Each structure stands twice: as structure tokens, then as C-alpha cells.
Amino acid sequence: MSHKVIVPIGPYHPLQEEPEFFQLYVEGEKVVDIDIIIGYNHRGIEKICESKHYDQIAFVVERICGICSSSHPYAYVLAVEDILGGEGAVVPERALYIRTIIDELQRIHSHLLWLGLAGHFIGYNTVWMWAWKYREPILDMFEMITGNRNNYAMFKVGGVRRDIKEEDLPLLNKTLDELLPALEMFRGAVMDDPVIQARLKGAGILTKEQAIEWCVIGPTARASGVNIDVRRDEPYGALLLGTIDWNVVLQKEGDVYAKTLVRIFEMQDSVNIIRQCLKKLPNGPIDADVKDIPPGEGIGRVEAPRGECIHYIKSDGTNRPVRHKIRAPSFMNVASNKVAAVGGTIADATITLAAVDPCYCCTERVAVINRSTDKKIMNGWDLIKLSQEKTNKIKEMLL
Amino acid sequence: MLNIIFNYLIFPGFLFSVCIGLIAGWFDRKVTARLQWRKGPPWYQNFADILKLLGKETILPSSAKLTFLLAPCLGLASLVLVATILGRNIISPSQGFSGDLVVVLYLLVIPAISLILGASASRNPLASVGASREMKLILAYELPFILSIIAIIIKSGGAIQFGTILNHQALFGSNIFSWSGLIAFLVSVLCIQAKLGFVPFDVSEAEQEIMGGVLIEYSGLPLAIFKLIKAMLLYTLPVLLIILFLGQNLTMLSVIGKFIALLIVIILIKNTSPRLRIDQSLRFFWRIPTLLAILAVILGYFGL
Numbered sequence: 001m002s003h004k005v006i007v008p009i010g011p012y013h014p015l016q017e018e019p020e021f022f023q024l025y026v027e028g029e030k031v032v033d034i035d036i037i038i039g040y041n042h043r044g045i046e047k048i049c050e051s052k053h054y055d056q057i058a059f060v061v062e063r064i065c066g067i068c069s070s071s072h073p074y075a076y077v078l079a080v081e082d083i084l085g086g087e088g089a090v091v092p093e094r095a096l097y098i099r100t101i102i103d104e105l106q107r108i109h110s111h112l113l114w115l116g117l118a119g120h121f122i123g124y125n126t127v128w129m130w131a132w133k134y135r136e137p138i139l140d141m142f143e144m145i146t147g148n149r150n151n152y153a154m155f156k157v158g159g160v161r162r163d164i165k166e167e168d169l170p171l172l173n174k175t176l177d178e179l180l181p182a183l184e185m186f187r188g189a190v191m192d193d194p195v196i197q198a199r200l201k202g203a204g205i206l207t208k209e210q211a212i213e214w215c216v217i218g219p220t221a222r223a224s225g226v227n228i229d230v231r232r233d234e235p236y237g238a239l240l241l242g243t244i245d246w247n248v249v250l251q252k253e254g255d256v257y258a259k260t261l262v263r264i265f266e267m268q269d270s271v272n273i274i275r276q277c278l279k280k281l282p283n284g285p286i287d288a289d290v291k292d293i294p295p296g297e298g299i300g301r302v303e304a305p306r307g308e309c310i311h312y313i314k315s316d317g318t319n320r321p322v323r324h325k326i327r328a329p330s331f332m333n334v335a336s337n338k339v340a341a342v343g344g345t346i347a348d349a350t351i352t353l354a355a356v357d358p359c360y361c362c363t364e365r366v367a368v369i370n371r372s373t374d375k376k377i378m379n380g381w382d383l384i385k386l387s388q389e390k391t392n393k394i395k396e397m398l399l
Numbered sequence: 400m401l402n403i404i405f406n407y408l409i410f411p412g413f414l415f416s417v418c419i420g421l422i423a424g425w426f427d428r429k430v431t432a433r434l435q436w437r438k439g440p441p442w443y444q445n446f447a448d449i450l451k452l453l454g455k456e457t458i459l460p461s462s463a464k465l466t467f468l469l470a471p472c473l474g475l476a477s478l479v480l481v482a483t484i485l486g487r488n489i490i491s492p493s494q495g496f497s498g499d500l501v502v503v504l505y506l507l508v509i510p511a512i513s514l515i516l517g518a519s520a521s522r523n524p525l526a527s528v529g530a531s532r533e534m535k536l537i538l539a540y541e542l543p544f545i546l547s548i549i550a551i552i553i554k555s556g557g558a559i560q561f562g563t564i565l566n567h568q569a570l571f572g573s574n575i576f577s578w579s580g581l582i583a584f585l586v587s588v589l590c591i592q593a594k595l596g597f598v599p600f601d602v603s604e605a606e607q608e609i610m611g612g613v614l615i616e617y618s619g620l621p622l623a624i625f626k627l628i629k630a631m632l633l634y635t636l637p638v639l640l641i642i643l644f645l646g647q648n649l650t651m652l653s654v655i656g657k658f659i660a661l662l663i664v665i666i667l668i669k670n671t672s673p674r675l676r677i678d679q680s681l682r683f684f685w686r687i688p689t690l691l692a693i694l695a696v697i698l699g700y701f702g703l
Contacts, residue, residue, distance in 0.1 A: 005524045005527075005528075006524065007524060007525060007528065007609070013610065014606045014607055014610055026528070028531070029528070029531075029532075029677065029678075120607065121607045122607075122673040122674055123598045123599070123601060123605065123607065123673050124598070124672065124673035124674070125431075125435065125598075125670070126434060126435055126671065127673075128435075129435030129436055129437060130435070130436070133436050193672075195599060195672045195673055195675065196673055198675065198679055199673050199674070199675070199676065199679075345676060345677075345678070346528065346608055346609065347602070347605070347608050347674075347676040347677070348676070349608075350607055350608045
């Protein structure tokens with residue numbers, strides 16, 4: 001049978017609630033090719049950032065993604081602090097610990113969210129509801145510490161905005177203690193259930209060579225045995241001080257099962273890191289009160305729940321960056337579906353597409369194309385030039 | 400004549416089985432919700448859903464309109480007949496006719512076939528994937544299902560009639576309390592899970608994969624009829640199991656109790672497993688349940 005049929009997943013599809021478009025070319029049940037089309041949700045955040053001053057940008061980049069909403073501001077403040085001489089040189093010690101606590105809490109909530117969705121995608125709605133139930137106390141902790149459940153507004157250049165109060169610590173510790181048995185239960189549910197194993201094992205295999213070739217990052221890479229983790233390779237926050245004891249989680253198989261295990265183990269690790277941070281939390285100021293950003297360039301790298309998130313800032317000494325470049329982790333991971341999902345069945349393809357934990361609103365790129373000739377009228381570089389011209393014009397008007 | 404029409408359309412046929420089926424569907428939703436720490440809908444939710452669908456526009460595909468519309472009616476008509484035959488047998492076992500078990504087995508396949516017909520008529524690629532999955536699923540579960548029923552027939556002295564099976568159970572105790580009956584019962588519970596289209600065997604609808612698959616092009620009245628078919632299956636299949644395996648002492652109260660117990664078993668299976676792929680379902684049904692059903696037939700032959 002060589003009759004190819006296109007099975008569309010997206011732009012609006014019950015599988016993933018974000019606008020993305022996968023065209024599966026199928027023969028019967030078998031997926032023989034896949035087209036990945038993104039670009040339904042481009043918001044021009046980089047351009048917006050160039051018109052805001054340094055304090056405002058932290059709030060803007062927080063809204064790139066609602067799930068990793070501390071990774072983007074964190075990477076951004078790291079980039080700015082890179083211009084100032086590095087996070088360790090600028091930020092007070094207590095703020096470093098608080099930053100790590102927020103970052104790791106976010107990893108737990110993001111991975112629990114993914115775990116629930118993965119359960120939903122293989123038709124296991126009980127896992128979906130249970131995982132999200134255990135995610136709820138984490139969001140409550142966020143509300144207690146930062147005042148917000150999802151966009152935390154914690155990060156600012158030179159420190160954090162809010163302190164963790166002494167009287168909140170017992171409840172925070174208690175929540176973490178109660179989360180551990182739940183994580184252990186999920187680990188058991190995945191590792192002991194033959195039906196889950198039948199569905200996940202061998203689905204969407206991405207070998208180590210393929211993982212390196214397609215430049216995947218984060219849990220997707222670690223499930224394929226690629227030993228990368230920004231937290232270890234270029235530590236930040238409390239991990240910079242070397243007082244925290246933790247490990248990079250690695251699996252070899254590269255299938256969806258390995259990706260699930262990596263995420264579950266990472267959640268357990270995150271709980272471990274947060275507990276150590278809470279124990280060692282030093283007293284002192286939480287903000288260095290940075291006044292001016294000198295001219296220069298800086299890069300901030302953060303291990304977001306989905307992988308390495310990079311922000312680049314170029315400053316010319318004014319209160320606004322000249323250039324702000326963002327690379328979100330899903331941008332690297334989504335493309336790897338081209339090898340991971342092809343060759344499996346439609347049923348495997350859906351869970352494989354979801355297994356990289358894709359997040360499209362941070363991944364969007366734009367290019368202007370002439371439809372009749374299919375030629376690019378404007379690529380990324382042209383758009384940057386256009387935006388810089390406009391920024392300069394505005395600056396001249398202001399001066 | 401009037402009596403037959405009453406039986407067919409009102410009790411225990413169409414109206415009664417639809418109402419019980421919709422309430423059983425609500426029970427399913429409520430128990431599922433409680434298992435998942437949700438509240439669940441009010442008891443009339445499924446009735447409201449059907450009513451809402453009746454008021455919606457029916458959109459027809461440009462091809463094969465007649466088949467597309469007739470398919471759900473075919474499934475509904477056959478299920479009403481099943482409900483009537485089963486209901487009359489429960490009320491008084493002597494009302495059956497010779498061979499009614501075979502008739503019911505045939506009629507119970509028709510809803511699945513009507514799904515395949517309707518899906519194929521709609522010419523949607525996703526529906527065709529769903530239809531091919533449904534077809535493979537029928538091939539998978541019918542074999543162990545019929546084998547397990549053959550075990551019961553052999554055990555009840557070779558009678559292919561509900562009345563005789565019920566009388567046999569009234570004399571010698573329910574079939575489930577013998578080895579062959581127990582094994583056959585377990586196999587049939589798995590098979591009706593697939594017949595109902597519940598997780599782990601809901602591949603033909605699989606909303607995350609093929610967006611409702613077989614039902615994707617249906618809307619309005621035809622979709623409501625398919626929902627009614629699902630609801631009636633949730634009534635007729637447990638009742639069929641009650642007659643075949645739990646047939647002793649069929650008073651009003653015990654039938655309701657057994658029905659709810661069976662529903663809970665079905666709902667628990669539905670909520671504690673992920674969806675199997677179609678090839679895995681096929682392999683599963685043709686290995687363990689089929690072998691078990693053959694074992695049940697052999698045991699039944701020796702009267703165990």
C-alpha cells in the first residue's frame with residue numbers, strides 16, 4: 001500500500017492546546033513523513049523589549065511562556081548581570097538562594113504539568129487529573145512566596161523583588177515533604193504498569209547520535225544519553241556557590257519512556273535542591289540596587305524545564321537595550337520530531353510529539369515570503385535591521 | 400400487536416433502555432470524576448447533552464449522504480431489538496424463542512458496523528483511520544467473546560436460548576461460580592470494554608490522536624443517535640452479562656445491584672489504564688483472552 005494520506009495535527013487540535021501544525025504523511029497507520037509548521041503566534045517580543053527599560057523587560061519576557069515564566073526573566077537578568085560582571089559578583093547571597101528556589105519550584109510544576117498532559121495524550125485521564133492535583137500545592141507555594149500563581153515577577157537585575165518570609169518556611173517544607181510520596185507514586189505507576197510500558201517503551205526513539213545531530217537540549221537530550229545541563233555546565237543561582245549537592249539525571253534509551261523517567265527523577269532532584277536551599281538560606285539583603293547598565297554585551301543561560309534558554313543583551317549605556325535576542329528551548333527540540341516521530345504509528349506519533357514538552361509561543365519565528373515564487377522577501381536579519389532603524393528613529397525623536 | 404410495539408418502543412425497548420443507559424452514562428462520569436478528584440456533572444447532564452445535540456445543525460458531507468444518515472439509524476434499530484429481547488427474557492425467561500442468543504450476538508455487532516459505514520461514507524481521512532481501527536478491533540474482540548459465550552452454551556446443555564440458560568442457572572446456581580463460567584466471565588468483561596469503546600480499547604475514537612475518528616464528521620441529530628447507541632450499549636452489554644453469568648435469583652433488586660457492580664468494574668478498568676495501540680489490542684485479544692476462552696470451553700465441556 002503506497003497511498004499517502006495527510007493526517008493534520010493542528011492548528012487547532014485537541015492534542016495540544018497551542019497553535020502549531022504537524023502534517024503527518026501516513027500510509028495506513030504508519031507515519032512516513034512529517035511536516036512541522038509553526039508561526040501562528042508570533043508576538044515580536046524581542047522588538048517590544050528594545051522599547052522598554054531594563055526593569056520593565058523582566059516583566060515582558062516573563063510573559064513569553066506561562067509555564068517557564070521564571071526561566072525567561074532569569075536568563076534575562078543573568079544576561080544583564082553578565083554585562084555588570086557576572087551574577088556572583090553582583091547579586092547578594094540570599095537572593096541567589098531565593099532565585100534557585102523559585103527556579104526549581106517552577107521545574108517541579110512544569111514537569112508535573114507535562115506528566116499530566118502525557119497521561120492525557122495516551123488516554124490515561126486519571127494520571128492527568130492526579131498529576132495536576134499534586135501540582136496545585138506548588139502553585140499555592142508560589143502564591144505564598146511571590147503573590148502570583150503563574151507569572152511570579154520575582155526577578156530583577158541585581159536581586160529578587162520579594163523575600164521568603166521566615167514564617168512561610170514550615171509550610172514550604174511541609175508541602176515538599178508531602179510531594180515526595182506523590183512523586184514516588186508516579187514513578188511506581190510508570191515503572192510498574194505493564195500497559196504504560198507497552199505504550200511508552202520504544203515509542204519515538206531518538207538515539208544519542210540523532211540527539212546530537214538535531215541539537216536537542218534539556219530533558220529530551222538527557223533521555224537520549226547526552227550529558228548536558230546548564231545548571232552543571234555553567235552554574236547559576238545557589239548552585240554557583242557549590243554548596244548544593246545534586247546530580248544530572250541521565251537515561252540511555254531515548255524513547256518516550258526514558259523522557260518520562262528523566263522528568264520524574266528531575267522533580268525528585270528539584271525537591272532535594274529546594275530543601276537544601278531552604279536549610280542553608282543565609283540572612284542578608286535580597287537586592288544589590290543596580291543603577292546603571294554600562295555599554296557591553298551579555299549572555300544569560302538558564303536550564304528551563306524544557307532545556308537551555310538563552311538571552312542575549314546588547315547595551316549602549318542608555319536605559320534600554322539596543323538588541324535583545326531570545327532563544328527558547330522548544331525551538332531546538334520540536335524539530336527533532338522529524339526523526340523521532342517518523343516510522344512509528346499515528347498513536348505513537350501523538351505522544352512522541354508531546355514528549356519533547358513543546359511550548360510554541362516561545363518558539364515562534366517570522367519570515368516574510370512571496371507566495372507565488374516561494375522566495376523569502378525578508379528573513380530574520382532583515383527584520384532586525386528594520387527594527388534597529390526604527391529604534392534609532394525613535395531614539396533620535398526622544399533626544 | 401400493540402403489546403409488541405409497546406415492548407419495542409417503550410418498555411423494555413427503546414425509551415427504557417435509553418433512559419437507563421443515559422443514567423448509567425452519568426454514573427460512569429460521576430464515578431470517573433470522583434476517582435479523579437473532580438465533582439462530576441448533575442444526573443441529568445447526559446439528557447441535556449442529547450437534547451442540545453438535537454437542536455444543532457446537521458452538517459452533511461457532499462458524498463454518500465444517504466449512507467451517512469442511515470448508518471446511525473441502523474445501529475440504533477438493532478440495539479433497540481437487543482434491549483427488547485434481553486428485557487423480556489429478564490422479566491420472564493419463557494418469553495424467548497429458540498436461537499435468540501445468536502440473534503443478539505449478531506445484532507450486537509451492527510452498532511460497530513454502522514460506525515464503520517458512517518465513517519467511511521464521510522470520506523474524512525481521520526474517519527477512515529478510525530474506521531479501519533474499529534474494523535480491526537471487531538476482529539480482535541469478537542473471537543474471544545463468542546468463544547466465552549460458547550463455553551456457557553455448552554455448560555447449559557447446548558441450548559442457544561436465554562430462557563434455557565436462565566433456567567439452568569436457576570437450578571444449578573449462577574454460571575460465574577464455576578471455573579469455566581468465571582474464566583468466560585473475565586474474558587467477556589474485557590471484550591465488552593472494547594465493544595463499549597472504553598479505554599484501554601477506545602482507539603477508534605482516540606480524540607488526542609484522530610480527533611474522535613469515526614465520529615469526526617457527525618453533528619446534530621446523527622451524532623445524538625450515536626451517543627444514544629453508546630448509552631444503550633452501556634445498558635445492554637452489562638444486562639447480557641447478567642443473564643449469561645449471574646442468572647440466578649433475578650429479582651428487581653438483585654438485577655439493579657448486579658448491574659451497578661458490573662458498571663463499577665467497567666469504570667474502574669476504564670480509569671486505571673492508558674489507551675492501547677490497535678496492534679497491541681489485536682495481539683492482546685488474540686493471545687490471552689482467546690486462550691482463556693478456549694480453556695473455558697474445554698472446562699465447560701467437562702462440566703466444571
